[in-house]
Amino acid sequence: MRPTALAQFRFPAEPEQLEAGSFAAEVVAGLSATPKQLPPKFFYDSAGSDLFERITALPEYYPTRCELSILREHAGEIAALIPAGAALIEFGSGSSMKTRTLLGAARELAAYVPVDISAEFLDAQANNLRREYPAIAMLPVAADFGASFDLPEAACGLPRAGFFPGSTIGNLDPHEAAAFLRQAGNILGAGGVFIVGVDLIKDEDVLHDAYNDSAGVTAAFNRNLLARINRELGANFDLASFEHHAFFNRELRRIEMHLASLKRQRISVCGASISFRAGETIHTESSYKYTVETFQCLARGVGWTPLTVWTDSKKYFSVHVLKFTGEAVRRPQN
């Protein structure tokens, strides 16, 4: 448990006394809202990152296999788009498993900057990558890619290319996705190339099964959020009394994940008392699905010109190559 979390646990605070933007403040605000919701970025502590890795290997979870097949098929073309001596900046890098297809092909890459919110997991992955690719400077950044963050100094003067696989962009609401793409344009600069993986709308049974796997790993990933709140904020969630729900919301074109309370109950977290009706849910994640056209339209709206798009043989997943043709506004330190 981190010292700040321990302090909050020992000295229950009024919600307004919690540090703005902190895990504690966002959790209390999300659980006090109607309907209850928590940002999906909080899934990813070390345990959550491990569980996500297990999800990627599940037979039902097609996105990882489909995207990898596209990246393997087009690794040479993608590598050719990355300027010599560039820094490759990846947003939400996780285990960097897919990036290895590019690191192997882009021989003249100077640096790799994996950006991830899961700090311990990120550090461990960076150490593995240093051993595997000694010629590339590994410059991990533990940060929320939705907020502004500084690039490591060693990457500042280099040309840049961006990578955002996994359809992690689908975990952002469309207005957040647009704001994120705009900010990525500022980071990558005028003419910068961005490779973005985006999951496609498809048969609803395929979508449903991907988020309701028979081994229950996605359910454990979802519940880990409550376990993390217990661990770090001293809350008293009884995990067995919350059920994993995941379904496709056709109107909004998104999978929604929820945790549903199986009974009427009250929990306490950071001095706040949160009551649940039987059946009431916490909305923990949306995973938006796009068509090639709806994603390109979103990107165009914030200054990106689509150059190429590839899909896998089943047309389940897409990998887009975008070029920033909007006006870049660079922060002084970057």
Ligand code: SAH
């Ligand atoms: N890119 C990998 C991992 C995808 S899982 C792949 O395609 O397999 C999503 C990753 O994004 C996780 O590693 C998670 O820790 C990270 N992440 C999610 N929200 C984030 C945020 N707001 N800021 C930084 N990293 C985030």
Ligand code: AVI
């Ligand atoms: C990281 N992200 C794109 C995954 C997704 O499919 O939305 C996270 C995930 N949630 C449940 N399973 C996987």
